[in-house]
Amino acid sequence: MPGLAPDRPGDALGLVAGGGSLPRLVAEAARASGWRVVVVRIGDGMADDWSGYEGGAYPWGRTGDAIAYMKSCGVQRMVFCGTVSHRPDFRSLIPSFQTLIRLPAALKIVRGGDDRLLRALSRYMERQGFEMLAVQDIVPQLLTPGGTLTRRMPDADEEQALVLAARAAGRLGELDIGQAVVASRDRVIALEGIEGTREMLQRVADLKSRGRIGRSERCVLVKSVKPTQDERFDLPSIGGATIEEAAVAGITVIGATAGRSLVLGIDDVLEAAEAAGIAIVGLEPDPGTANGDHGGDRP
Amino acid sequence: MPGLAPDRPGDALGLVAGGGSLPRLVAEAARASGWRVVVVRIGDGMADDWSGYEGGAYPWGRTGDAIAYMKSCGVQRMVFCGTVSHRPDFRSLIPSFQTLIRLPAALKIVRGGDDRLLRALSRYMERQGFEMLAVQDIVPQLLTPGGTLTRRMPDADEEQALVLAARAAGRLGELDIGQAVVASRDRVIALEGIEGTREMLQRVADLKSRGRIGRSERCVLVKSVKPTQDERFDLPSIGGATIEEAAVAGITVIGATAGRSLVLGIDDVLEAAEAAGIAIVGLEPDPGTANGDHGGDRP
Numbered sequence: 020m021p022g023l024a025p026d027r028p029g030d031a032l033g034l035v036a037g038g039g040s041l042p043r044l045v046a047e048a049a050r051a052s053g054w055r056v057v058v059v060r061i062g063d064g065m066a067d068d069w070s071g072y073e074g075g076a077y078p079w080g081r082t083g084d085a086i087a088y089m090k091s092c093g094v095q096r097m098v099f100c101g102t103v104s105h106r107p108d109f110r111s112l113i114p115s116f117q118t119l120i121r122l123p124a125a126l127k128i129v130r131g132g133d134d135r136l137l138r139a140l141s142r143y144m145e146r147q148g149f150e151m152l153a154v155q156d157i158v159p160q161l162l163t164p165g166g167t168l169t170r171r172m173p174d175a176d177e178e179q180a181l182v183l184a185a186r187a188a189g190r191l192g193e194l195d196i197g198q199a200v201v202a203s204r205d206r207v208i209a210l211e212g213i214e215g216t217r218e219m220l221q222r223v224a225d226l227k228s229r230g231r232i233g234r235s236e237r238c239v240l241v242k243s244v245k246p247t248q249d250e251r252f253d254l255p256s257i258g259g260a261t262i263e264e265a266a267v268a269g270i271t272v273i274g275a276t277a278g279r280s281l282v283l284g285i286d287d288v289l290e291a292a293e294a295a296g297i298a299i300v301g302l303e304p305d306p307g308t309a310n311g312d313h314g315g316d317r318p
Numbered sequence: 319m320p321g322l323a324p325d326r327p328g329d330a331l332g333l334v335a336g337g338g339s340l341p342r343l344v345a346e347a348a349r350a351s352g353w354r355v356v357v358v359r360i361g362d363g364m365a366d367d368w369s370g371y372e373g374g375a376y377p378w379g380r381t382g383d384a385i386a387y388m389k390s391c392g393v394q395r396m397v398f399c400g401t402v403s404h405r406p407d408f409r410s411l412i413p414s415f416q417t418l419i420r421l422p423a424a425l426k427i428v429r430g431g432d433d434r435l436l437r438a439l440s441r442y443m444e445r446q447g448f449e450m451l452a453v454q455d456i457v458p459q460l461l462t463p464g465g466t467l468t469r470r471m472p473d474a475d476e477e478q479a480l481v482l483a484a485r486a487a488g489r490l491g492e493l494d495i496g497q498a499v500v501a502s503r504d505r506v507i508a509l510e511g512i513e514g515t516r517e518m519l520q521r522v523a524d525l526k527s528r529g530r531i532g533r534s535e536r537c538v539l540v541k542s543v544k545p546t547q548d549e550r551f552d553l554p555s556i557g558g559a560t561i562e563e564a565a566v567a568g569i570t571v572i573g574a575t576a577g578r579s580l581v582l583g584i585d586d587v588l589e590a591a592e593a594a595g596i597a598i599v600g601l602e603p604d605p606g607t608a609n610g611d612h613g614g615d616r617p
Binding site for chain 1: 513
């Protein structure tokens with residue numbers, strides 16, 4: 020599964036990089052495929068160390084400058100990835116001249132909220148003449164395979180919990196809300212809003228430590244793609260940090276939609292999961308539902 | 319709107335009382351209607367001071383004793399109310415003899431999770447020959463009236479946020495999950511899982527203080543009855559504490575399903591809401607949806 024190579028070796032790829040480990044994986048894979056990677060740091064990635072790559076950090080107020088910069092680098096194709104957890108507010112939009120002339124569009128983008136931010140920005144970029152690529156175009160090997168990926172398998176109770184969590188995640192997804200749900204066999208425990216998966220898992224850990232979740236009540240985490248989602252942006256992902264956070268929360272199985280979510284460094288993730296006694300399952304989307312209840316190949 | 323009176327003055331009413339202010343309101347109203355109120359304290363209400371009332375505190379392991387006690391007091395009708403935030407686990411069910419003979423049923427009840435606990439317990443009580451009454455049978459004046467209850471009215475942005483939050487609450491309700499959602503005009507911010515409304519509002523306050531919710535982004539809270547809900551138990555409610563917690567979270571409007579939710583002490587609640595600049599709205603259930611999107615009588 021090789022990633023997309025440039026038409027000519029050394030063609031520029033614009034990497035608009037938020038926080039987390041994903042932008043690095045994309046940059047390395049792109050470079051290995053022959054791209055010249057130009058990194059524009061935004062959101063949580065603003066302070067990350069990208070030495071060794073061309074690029075710069077751009078606050079929201081300088082979106083226009085970032086575009087001008089990428090054009091000057093010869094960027095025609097672009098990937099957005101990484102986390103943007105702070106919603107830009109009007110103060111942070113005090114614009115540079117380049118941004119000022121694009122202000123009406125920028126304001127429209129900001130209104131949509133964090134969750135739709137990358138999507139809205141990317142539509143804007145397309146109107147600016149850039150071609151938007153998906154992370155999985157560059158690094159297809161990140162896509163979650165189907166079936167149980169760990170030696171540890173979910174048991175019957177955990178299978179039931181996966182079904183319940185996947186159904187809830189589907190309902191949330193239809194409303195373009197969070198992508199993650201924690202459930203046990205008997206009930207839904209926690210639903211991701213704007214706080215993100217990490218903070219939701221911290222909440223579950225806290226509920227567990229206070230006895231609000233029974234000692235014998237095994238909990239699963241499901242991360243599910245939204246049916247409304249442009250799959251080029253912000254696919255749900257599982258990384259090393261997810262495993263650590265899930266283990267602290269007492270999660271025993273993590274399910275993610277097969278082929279429509281990302282595992283960031285699968286060897287390390289599976290090794291960490293086995294060590295923590297966590298099963299990882301690529302959930303097959305159910306064709307009968309909008310968002311894929313867990314079909315499951317076990318009874 | 320008088321509450322249900324006993325067939326004969328002095329007939330016993332069993333009040334199975336969890337935590338919070340609601341059990342006290344019910345006890346006082348029942349006594350004023352001529353009932354002799356017998357208070358069985360459970361869950362978060364275990365340590366509450368109920369001097370002046372007959373009764374006792376019963377851990378889950380003594381459910382059977384509570385039943386025997388109420389029968390000995392001549393209780394035939396019973397109301398369940400108040401909060402039960404800790405899920406009983408198997409350790410807390412180490413049973414008394416009276417409970418032991420009922421253990422299979424008790425275990426079945428506990429499996430359902432906090433949320434269904436009162437409902438399951440109450441079905442069990444019916445099988446024991448008790449008649450289960452609703453809080454609103456005893457104190458009908460607690461039901462939320464329709465329309466805007468405060469002088470402060472929601473504006474157009476807040477109306478849109480109410481629609482979004484009510485739609486999300488409806489989806490959650492269909493899955494028998496939480497009853498509460500926080501949304502702004504543009505996005506759903508937080509969804510209640512097992513943590514309850516108070517902790518969800520603390521989360522929203524925290525997100526706001528960290529800049530994850532914009533300064534100009536007004537947020538509304540919707541509490542909505544579940545379509546699957548037996549309305550005799552655990553109707554969503556708004557009390558003085560809700561207003562305080564909502565104010566800290568920066569909530570500017572609270573909506574609750576008219577006629578299917580409770581306002582606990584409406585004069586005090588409305589006064590506190592006006593002082594905090596919060597509008598309170600009784601949302602009309604939309605007949606076109608299972609759970610009542612906010613129909614609204616304003617454009």
